[in-house]
Amino acid sequence: MEVSERFEQLIAFLGSQLPAPVEQQTSDDGAIIFIGGAPAEVVVQLDESNVIVFEYSGAWETDGFVVKPRRVGLVKWRRLSETAVMNAVSTLIKGAREMRLARYRSCSCCGEKNAPELLFSDDVCHRCADEQRDIVH
Numbered sequence: 001m002e003v004s005e006r007f008e009q010l011i012a013f014l015g016s017q018l019p020a021p022v023e024q025q026t027s028d029d030g031a032i033i034f035i036g037g038a039p040a041e042v043v044v045q046l047d048e049s050n051v052i053v054f055e056y057s058g059a060w061e062t063d064g065f066v067v068k069p070r071r072v073g074l075v076k077w078r079r080l081s082e083t084a085v086m087n088a089v090s091t092l093i094k095g096a097r098e099m100r101l102a103r104y105r106s107c108s109c110c111g112e113k114n115a116p117e118l119l120f121s122d123d124v125c126h127r128c129a130d131e132q133r134d135i136v137h
Contacts, residue, residue, distance in 0.1 A: 003078065010051065010077060013086055014044050017093050039115045041100040042093055043069045051075045051085070053092035055099045058117055065117055072096040 011032065015022050018036025025033050031047040040056040054069030073092040077085045104113045109128035120129035 006077070006082065007046075007048075009082070010046055010085070010089075014046060014051075014089070017090055018042055018044065019097060036093075037097075037100075039118060042096045043067075044089075044093065049076060049078050051077050051089050053089065053096050055096040057100075060117065070099075072099070 014034050015024070018034055019041050020036070021038055023035045025035075027033055027045070029047070031045050034042075034044040034046070035056065036042045036044075037056070043054040043056050045052040045054070052074045053072045055072055056067070057070045058065050058067040060066075072095055073088075075085055075088045075092070077089075080088070100115075103116050105116060105119060105123065106113050107119070107125040107128055108123040109131075110125065112125060114125050118126065120126045
């Protein structure tokens, strides 16, 4: 199988393995970046020889939210068989997603689980914080 054909298969495979919805973009260096989930859970970078899987992460800074993904693993896809690559990448995606979801916290007011960056404070979601601000005593 030609390299370009394997690359196209990897693109399709990644799109099918990531949590929906999947956003796809091309970076300045030509790598394809996939972001899966809403809110985002997993980031995968595919280039001419590597598949790098990240847990989605970020931090609030003065200029707003800055994405800072945590690297989970790298697979040299040209060096392995198709089956080995797909098994390894699938396992890394599953692990990254589990790590991300383990960081979700429940709102102390409504009980809904939220991604850490979507909480107003350590234990209150934005919706509940907004409702509490609207209450006139």
